[in-house]
Amino acid sequence: MDRNKQHRQVALMRQSLFDQGLLDEQFVQLEELQDDANPNFVEEVVTLFYRDSARLILNIDQALDKSPLDFAKLDGYMHQFKGSASSIGAKKVKSECTLFREYCKAGNGEGCKRTFQQLKKEYALLRKKLETYFQLARQVGPVETACRRI
């Protein structure tokens, strides 16, 4: 595949992440921080996010297994998770975090559990799509982010 086609493929893949509501403007802002000194800044931050948040996911899973549920603790975990998810522009994950916290405030354990399952799906889906995107982007070389249509 020629280089132009590869670049177009990367650009389309990137755009689809926004069109599907997986990412928001914050991701674009992070891309704009990349430069020659830090060409892979976004990928590095996303990798760190997935590594660091695995611990939070485990904590929340374990807390949801307890009875009775400690909503304050759950809320605290999710507050932190939401902070880092929103910082990388993970739009759908962030929405699920907000919903989870609403269920916590309402003391709705079933709602929390259901939402958390959905959150984990969105989290895993985003991870898979970003891994594919970053891998392709690395293969074709630097992609112009001048086209910011989102």
Place this chain on the structure above:
Amino acid sequence: MEQPSKINNNEKSIQQGFSPSGCGDLISTRKFTALVVDNDPICQIIEKAILESQGVETQFVGSGIDALDLLVTGANFDIIIIAWVLPMMNGVETTRQVRAMGIRSKLLAVTACFDERKKKAFLDAGVDEFIEKPLNPKKVASIMREMKND
């Protein structure tokens, strides 16, 4: 240095070190410094990168106690960014103690989840601004513009 005429274009004014407004004011070339107080590693890295992209020399610490320990040594920061959730001493209490030390830096509270109660608590404790995460480059740029014009 010769005063630029009011009809100088912006680029020429900036190169000469003068404000593009043509009023003859010098652009601030002072290096600004910041301290990020947040125990989330993703937020630490992103907030530091955002500030540094605006030319702000930035450090981060993971707790209010560490922030106070640093400040007590005489370290000066133009901007201090404080998260709500911090280990041992929360962001509001950290803010109170920073102000009690007589520190007049610009204090920005950042939190993953906005609510009025939190905002009021932070403002009463002494922050200058309350921001919902994610902190983004546009917001930081606007704050820096205000500070440089002060």
